[in-house]
Structure formats: structure tokens, C-alpha cells
Amino acid sequence: MKRTNALGALRMPVVLGWLVVTASGCTTETVPVPVPVQDDEEVLRDAAGTSASAVEAQVTGLEREPITEDVYHYSFLVKVGDTPNARIRVHRIVREDAPWRARPEAHAILLLHGDFATFDTNFAPSLTSAAAAPDQDLAVYLARRGIDVWGLDRRWTTAPKDGADFSDFAEMGVVQAVSDTGRALLFARSLRGLTGAGQDPLFLGGFSSGAQITYLYAAEETQKPPAQQHIKGIVPIDIYAKVAPEDEVSRQVACDAAAEERDLVAQGVVDSDNSAFFQPVAELAASAPADPSPFYDGYSNHEVFLGFVTQTYLFYEPKPKYHLIAGVFTDGAPSELRYAPEALINDWLAHSPPHQSLVEAADRDALWCGEAPLPLDDHLADITVPLFYLGAAGGFGDHGLYTTTVVGSTDVTTHVVRRLPADSEPEDFGHGDLLYAKDAPALAWEPLSQWLLAH
Template identity: 75%
Template sequence: MHEGDVLVPVFLGLLAVAAGGCTTAPERPPTPAPNDEEALHASVEESGAAIAAEVTEVEREQVAGDVHHYSFLLKVGDTPNARIRVHRVVREDAPWKARPASRAIMLLHGDFATFTTNFAPSLMSDAAQPDHALAVYLAERGIDVWGLDRRWTTAPKDGADFSDFADMGVAQAVSDTGNALIFARSIRTLTGAGEDRMILGGFSSGAQITYLYAAEETQKEPEKRQIKGIVPIDIYAKLAPADEALRQGACETAAQERALVEKGEVDSDNSAFFQPLGELAVSAPADPSPFFDGYTNRDAMLGIVTQTYLIYEPKPKYHLVAGAFENGAPTGLHYAPEALITDWLIHSPPHQALVESAERGAVWCGEAPLPIADHLADIEVPIFYLGAAGGFGDHGLHTTTVVGSTDVTTHVVRRLAVEQEPEDYGHADLLYATDAPELAWAPLEKWLLAH
């Protein structure tokens, strides 16, 4: 399916190290290469050098029409899993030649997910139409879409070395996000798209990292900043005083997860739960669930995604996707295709760093010691908050009032009355629901084109 898989070694990292780390896009492009593929690879080499990274893999594949997906695997250190994957979904003028776009966004994935499973699901699921994906939707409308897979997504299912998982906290995620932005901006500059800063967005935990990155960047000199706005999708970074019970719950969960990390349990194993939860719902839907007594495999999957609050409740009646119910039990999904949701679970990255989850909970808790300094109030770039009534929804609005931004737009998708919120648009319906393009993506597109 991939075209032109290549190995692109980059050994120019010492250049950035000697200079103290490049923080802005290169000022001038290289001498044009004989063809577009060679020109891109030359740009990739220079962009890798800008962050002291070795680019070990470049792949290109068609998504829909003239929209193509590029992925770049970057080695960013010497530890076993010191790798990040940077993605690009963009229209092409010719093979390996992206159409220059003045507006660009980088999207960060959520838990048990990657950029492709969240934002370009047709690349992993036959249940998704190629253009029914947020990244493709935006690319088709002239926006240059980038993404980042965090380090833990690259760990193999079998034989993974977890010796560096305890270091994969929020500070590292924020640092890697900065490097991914420098890499993307460098390539955009070198290939004629301009030197403008980018919008940074994220879904779920990726949205929390978005807030944390934006806050941390306020402490840098203006010429070293990479973003000009943020798009947090269905999350909060700080809880309202009225949500004190939720804050206390975050404190308790964070303490429990920190204790596990201190005991050496650093892997949140998606291959032991989310992957088989989806696989068994498809392969043996009527068989007894190995996870929940008295339920079939399909019942278990539907219960987790439509009544997520039974195991995880960051707000009352929180759920991943809206369900259809009979006598209080889920019988199907209301807005999203069931096959797409099971594929999302099946294609979860096998491992995830537990320390990141613990530290994100500690940030919500807000009690010292914090894993990263709180500079939310210093954020002044424009913000577009997109929420789902059955997800974090209105509970995410408070964060937009504690930042320093004066350009704030909010849009919470709500299809039902407030008393029906347990069955309303879910957290992941913003990405997977059949009507997400009209209800969620179109307002985002309008904001992006205006910023």
C-alpha cells in the first residue's frame, strides 16, 4: 500500500546541538533537487538536523483523490523507544510534491490511539470512507495537516523494552511536540509553504498535551515560539470550582498510578484489554466475555464505549460514543458505525506509558508537586474549543476562561436535551460519527481558515 518506502539517514544532528537547538524554521531552501522525491528527501534531512534527529523511515500513500499521507519515523535519542512518528496529510501537485498551503495544523492523538486511528481511520479500517476523517476533510479544503505519534506508540507488541517508559511523562511529551512542530515547519519552509507558525490541536489526552505545550511555550522568547493558536478537542486542563469532586477523583487516580509506577509497573497494556475488547466483539460477539461475567463479547464492548463512566468518569455520565439503549442496556451505537469503533479498539497501539497518565491526572489535581509548571494563565494565542455533550463537553469551557487569550471560540456538539446527556454525542463521536463533518468539523474548518 505504501509507495516509495525509503531509508533516509540523517547524521547532521550535531549541527543543532552545537547551535543550542534550532527553534525556528530554516530561513532559506536548499538547492532544488532534480525531482520532487529527491527534493522532499533533502528537505527531510535538513528538518531532521534541526531537531538533532535521525529520520529512519519515510512513507507515502494515497488516501483519497489528490490527498496523500506521509509518515516520518524519527529517532530522537538513544533509549529503546526514543522514536516519534510525524504525519502529514496534504493535497499534492505531483507525486512527492505537496501543494503549498498557507494554513497548517498539527494534531495530537488521544489514549489507546495513534494519529491514523484518530484522524485518518480509513488507513486502518475498511469501515471508514477515505474522506470520512478529520485530517482528510481539512486537507481537502486546503489545510496542511500534520500529526505526531508519541513515543509509546512505537513500542512493538511482543518483546518490547520498557526501560525508558518511566521517563515518558508530560514534560517529554511536550518536548517531543515542540520538536515535531520544528520538523513540520522546517519542511513547510523548505518546500515553499512559508514560515508562518502553526496551529496545534489535539483530541482527548492529546488536547491536554496541547494546552500544556501552549502554556510551556509562553515562557520562551517570541522568536522561538512555534504556534499561533490551539484547538483542544473535548478536554479540560483545569477544573472549575464546581467540579471539586472530579478534581479529588483525579488526585486519587493519579496517586494510585504513581504508586504503580514507583513499583515498576510502567506499561498500560492496551493489548490486554482494548485490542481484545474490539477483536472479540467482531470474531465471537455472542461468546461470554473474558472481562465481564454475564456479558457477551459484544455486550462488553458496547458497555465500555457507551457507558464508559462505569470504569472512568472524568465528568458525570461520560462516554466514548453515544449508544442506543433498551431497558437501560446498550444494543448498538447511535451516531458512529460499530465496525469503525471496533477497528479503533483493535488497532490500539499495544503499549502506553502509565507515567504519562499519572502525570496528566496530577495536572488535573493541581496539588504540588506538579510534573510541569502551571502557565495556563499566560496562554494568549487564539483558542477554538470543540466539545461533545456526552464527553467532556461543557466541563471543558472553564479552562477557556482561565487562560489569557481574548480570542476564544467554543463549540459543544449537543443533539439532545440536557437530561438526555448520557445518550448524547460522545467523546469520540466528534471523530467517528457519520454526521461529524457537519456538526464538528465544519465549524473547526471555518475557524482555521479565519486564523
């Protein structure tokens, strides 16, 4: 699907926090683009309508592309600093009333992607995968139901595959991720205000590690004055922010992982290279499925791919028998995927951003471990906004319920998708099935959309 590049490199002074640019190419509409200030403790406009001070900002890319019917995808690449990878990409998927005119929906959510992923590959895979249709996009599903969907790609997703400068990766921990989430929320609220939808707070949601950052952002926001708070509710998808006391084994796994990751960082390793495993595992499974795997002796490329996504606990086990995707097993080995199209899952891995911050992973594992030093203080109990937890039986599932009892919210709804009996959980709905299974819309997205619209 062809994208319209409406901005080249553009640098303009931002007066009172607003940048207005004129889109070129297929339209002459004027597109207002608000750019958040560098310090997320400042606000462009608070509830009283106070304007922020003049700042300098840079939008280096704006793209608009059709998805289906009146649903369009906007993508804003925004510079947020002076280091090599100080860029975030903010997305918007929304129905239009006219070209470049988003419908002013009353409900809005900003979604955060998980590991080895971007907003597109998690929430709008039809933009990157020929195996996906818009009906298989969670973001499109919500947009069609009158929800203005926003997203954020974290800084590490913008690093190029070849020739990347990793000099700022050591700063890409959860503190920075939380701060950038605030920038994206401010950006979304500002642009919604300019396009007639008002500047009310948004829901904040995330999948996997994005859900952990959702909890962390919500907790940190409780320490700010009301005029600097941007969220009205949270939607963590299949994660825990705090490990339940009965899951001590899982907590210790996180402690061990955090120690190993911090040791690597101390040695100067800051890049978790997705092009070294996730991408080639998927690419080889598609291009040469029967050939011997270069990763595991005695297995074919296809067998390694199936084993990784359906028996993820052999590689990574945040809870017993955790797996990305549910599989069908024959003689104890995975033979096919149970609920999700294999080509779609293959593209999810193949389109992983090439690089990822190891520091962020170390921080997140350290927070699960709970042993000092921690990158952030624990303010989970101060969260009082409404919460909807969506889990998968074969993912974090029921193990994510404990966190919903730790927060201070009284409006809490939980929904764990379970397709099989408890003793078959190793083959049940997996972590990624919440986004990619053929019946995810009915089993997972409909309850989510109904909750959002009711709040």
C-alpha cells in the same frame, strides 16, 4: 492501501539543521527532510533567518501513500534520542501539486492523538480501518479545504507488541511529551519552509489527552522567547486542562487516579498495556460477539464492547455520565450505537498501540488534581493565542469550558455538539463521536475548519 517505503535506516550528518535525502521506489524526486535538533530550546531557523548549528540526526523511515484524489499521507519516523523507544512519528496529510510536492497551503495545524490511539486511528482512520472511507477522516476533511495537516505519534506508540524494552518508559511523562511536541512543530515548520509554504507558526490541536498536551505545550511555550515559539493558536478537542471549582468530585477522581498510578510506577509498572483490554475487547466483539466475555461474567463479548464505549463512566468518569460513543438503550442496556458505525469504533480500539506510558497518565491526572508535586508549573493564564474549543455533550462537553476562561486569550470560540435535551446527556454525542460519527463533518468539523481558515 499499500505504503511506499522511501527510506530504510538512514544516518547522515545534518549541516545547518537540514537533511536532504533522495526517495527511491516509484519516484526519483528529491525529498527534502529537515530533522529537528535534539534540544528543543534550539531552533533550526528563527524569524530572522539565523541558521542552527550542525547536529547529527536520524530518519529511520519515510513513507508516502495516496488517500483520495490529490490528498496524500506522509509519515516520518524520527529518532530523537538513544534510548530504546526514542522515536516519534510525524505525519503530514496534504494535497499535492505533483508527486512528492505538497501544495504550499497558507494554513497548517499539527494534531495530537488521544489515549489508546495514534494519529492514523484518530484523525485518518481510513488508513487503518476497512470500515472507514476518506470522507470519515478529519485530517482529509481539513486537507481538502486547503489546510496542511500534521500529526505526532508519541514515543510509546512506536514500542512493538512483543519484546518491547520498557527501560525508558519511566521518562515518558508530560514533560517529555511537551518537548517532543515542540520538536514536531519545528519539524513541520522547517519542512513547510522547504516546500514553499513558508515558516509561519502553526495551529496546534489535539483530541482527548492530546488536547491536554496541547494546553500544556501552549502554556510552556509562553515562557520561551518569540524566536522559539511555534504556534499561532490552539484547538483543544473535548478536554479540560483545569477542573472547574464546581466539579470537585471530578478533581478528586483525578487525585485518586494519580495516587494509584504513581504507586504502580513506584513499584516498577510503567506500561499501560492496551493489548490487555482495549484490543481484545474489540477483537472478540468482532470475531465472537455472542460468546461469553472473558472479562465480565454473564455478559457476551458484544455486550461488553457496547457497555464500555457507551457507558464509559462505569470504568472511567472524568465528568458525570461520560462516554466515548453515544448509544441507543433498550430496557436500560445499550443495544446499538446511535451516531457512529460500530465497525469503525471497533477498529479504533482494535488498532490501539499495544503499549502506553503509565507515567504520562499519572502526570496528567496529577495536573487535574492540582496538588503538589506537579510535573509542570501552571502557565495557563499566560496563553494569549486564539483558541477554539470543540466539545461533545456526552464527552467532556460543557465541563471543558472553564479552562477557556482561565487562559489569557481574548479570541476564544467554543462549540459543544449537543443533539439531545440536557436530561438525555448520557445518550448524547460522545467523546469519540466528534471524530467518528456520521454527522461529525457537519456538526463538528465544518465549524472547526471555518475557524482555522478565518485565522
